[in-house]
Amino acid sequence: MNSNDTDTDTNDLPIAFIRGFVFCSEHGSEFCSKCMMDQRLNNNQNIMGALKKAFPDKKGDFADRPPIATAFSICTRSKTHKSPMFGDFLFECNPHKVPECPACFDWEKIVISQMKLVYSSKNPNAIPVVLSRDDKLGLLASMGVDLPPKTRLPDLDLERRLEKGIDKAQGFEKLIGEGHGNRKAYDPSRLSKWPSSKSLLNGMTTSSLAEALHNAAKGSREPELYKNPFTDTRQSLMGLGNAWDHKPRMSCHIFEDKEEEHGICMRVVDVFMLPNDIPLIVVLYLRGLRSYPPTCSIKWVQDLQETKEIFGMPKIHATEAEQNLLLTILERNSERLSPDYRPKRRSNEKDFTLSFLLPLAPLSQQNIMELSTITGCGMCGDETTSRCSGCLAVEYCGTICQKADWKTHKSMCNSLKSGKNLHLVTMNHRSKPSVDNATITSSLDPAATGTASSTAIPSNIYGSKPFLIKIQRQVTPPGMNVNNLKNNPNSTMMIYDEQRTANFWLINGDDKEAFGTALEETKTGPRGLKVYRWAKRVGDLELSVCIDKGPVRDPQW
Template identity: 35%
Template sequence: MEPLTRSETLQALASMGIELPPHTRIPDEDLEKRLRLALDAAQEKNRFSDALKTLDLPQWPLIKADKIQSNSRPLLEAVRRGNWQEARQNQAAMALGASGAPAIFVDPFMDMRQTLMSLANALDNGFMWCLIQDPDLDVHAINIRFLRIYELDEKTPAMVLLYRPFNRSNAIEGARWAQRQAANNPQNVGGIGVNIKATLLEQKLLLKLLKMNAKLLPSDFTVERQPDEERFKVSVLLPLGPLGPEAIGKLNNNTGCIVCGKRAGMRCGQCQSASYCSAECQHADWQSHKQTCRSLKGGRWIPVPFRTAPPGMEGAYITTINRYTSITRTSDLMNSITQTDSTVAPLNIHGERPFLVKIQLTQTGYGRVRTMTVYDRQRSFGNVYIAQCDDPGSFDKLLSELTGPRGGFGGVKMYRWARRVGDWEFSVCLDRPPEADIKW
């Protein structure tokens, strides 16, 4: 099977929340690196990068139909990952009478997550092998046999497997292998999990993931191969979830020149919001950039003081939940709790350049003081707060904009351009909403 094309890589990145201009000339190797980083983040691989090197791990307590085990845990529930946004979308769909399941063959990353759950379901039902085939069942396939399921923690399995892609040129070999597996592992669950349909793009993306994950296993990992498995490769699958806000912000923001991805040494002179490596790239991007540029150029900027803790909560422990926050583990929420320090000015990675911020109306503190929570896409300075008591004039201007026709989101939040003009002060472009959809 051929590797991902450039357009397929862009499509895969977009399905993960990382959107680049369709006309971008970012080198292929940079796009490929961005995809690797995105897939690593989706697996939370940084938490387990060394765990499989020795394989000194317990086996996952699989469900066994012929033996009741009190400690057995369904793999399907263990690989399921989601965030608050997906949960709300599913609830809304079910309220309208739909199943709540996402449409298939539309979003390659979501499709791959669904395939992973189907594989886990097959294991729960006693199958140790599976065929992933194109929707027409006659072009491309990936044959998989599971070897061992390790337990990285009580909610994270690592599924070690053998795999090989097939196409029409070697379909007979693939069919012969499948017949042997069916003879050795004949459980019948109505076909669930044995034949999984996947588009060519999803299969390519899965093969990319498997190639990356092979490096997680120790170099001396040995496999007892069955007949017809000489050309099968060994790898491991970890649960896949939607990217969190930090990963989305980092992968959407650190693009270098917006056109070609090279080191950016200049910015648009009118709005300072777009980076370029040369005048040639700036000229090439003008048709896409001009609307945002012109709106920022005429924007009304106001100074806004901020603080690192809501009034009355200095030194308190605070956490923030948004639509990208994981709902899989309570530890995700616990790890995001931080103690406020009102004596140290937040980090400024943006210098004097404008950057996007989210401004959200809140009521905080023991007296339910009216404040607004502010953070940037990279969470470079955590959360800061605009308090009405610090500067009623600027607060009321922001509130009027937030609840007005340009505010949106039910009058509780808005996205705006801001500049850092002091250790404890922003300048906010009040009346110019960002033109593009915000991947936050």
């Protein structure tokens, strides 16, 4: 983000000159809401002829064109070449290391291609969300859908999984249904309004047993913020509910990350009620970036300040990843609204996009299983032709995928091929885990609570493939130690995977020897309480655990 360290003596100017264009010196942006500058009009003077020629139908000075966001992404300040005019160091392009490179700093070409892209889009004022593969994988992982980080699954496949995950999390099919959910056909105004006497915060609050267990095990009910975009988005949605319940009502929000690079302006327009008292929040929103806040978003914020609505405008801190998820949901739901549904807009919201939000619930184990399954090659889904000769546990379509997976697979492979296997028969006593003190509210998806509470057999999303588990012993009360646990037939240990798709309970009395071995291992782990190990499911309640060797570095969950 930041440019290379520059020699402050020669660079006091808050601006950077690069081949005739001016940018903020901190970020390399033509427009910068942090550095408070907009150089577009100024820079346009250099290319006005070309702009007029490229866009003969457009009038004016093109001062509102999309600005060049980060010139610094293609160049570095030179350590040797000084500008003869200003005496500061010039910028060299990264590809050729040429100061003032005419090929790389072809602003005319860059600006015109950006303008063409924006002017040809549906809503020229909306900045589209473009997610990279890593972004998509990260969002899926935050919902519990763990795919190999270097997976070669096609882009479209990843996109489908993300869309499906989002729809399952908002319970879309169940709540609104396929019939109404057709593209551009849904009109929420036919629903009854959310009664003002009813708490929207409660309506937006969802939870599942798995989640409650997780929080209970962590010893806290408060989820950690800004680590998991899915959890964060759910918190923010509750925040919208809370603000709506507030007297006086707060309906305007600004989402912004800590670096103030990404933002969303949002106004809750109306709230409706779906069956089972599930709220549907209609919003108008607009995305902005530090280097490109649409003009109307600036106006919107100014107007709020003037009308004193600013007091009712909590700024919601939201990481870039959370905003990506939120925008993906909003774009998806926006496509579903009927053009006949046109709630009243304020004059400064002309360019805002209309959409709606539903409460988000954690995915059920069933959903997670479906969305994480890769049949065939573990990397790309193709038919398998080879098997890792080290551990014989994973199969691939060929050497390309096997090589791509090696960095991830290595640690597991080494453990599996040389470790000692311990056969564990687990018990799932409903009475053992003390989850009763954790808040469990209804989930949108009965499967999310159903599977975990009504059957003692944990789901199996891994099939016969090895997966990482955590073995955690009980915390001993003061004056007691591990030996007391060993001697008590009622001692338990908890075993689960990162996404908690499967929780197992090990009871000392069932198999003292195996319990003892696993208990000894926990001494070697973090705080002598837990260890991470590779395991394979060998029965409904049976695991084969590679007990004496785990990952090189302990994961943090």
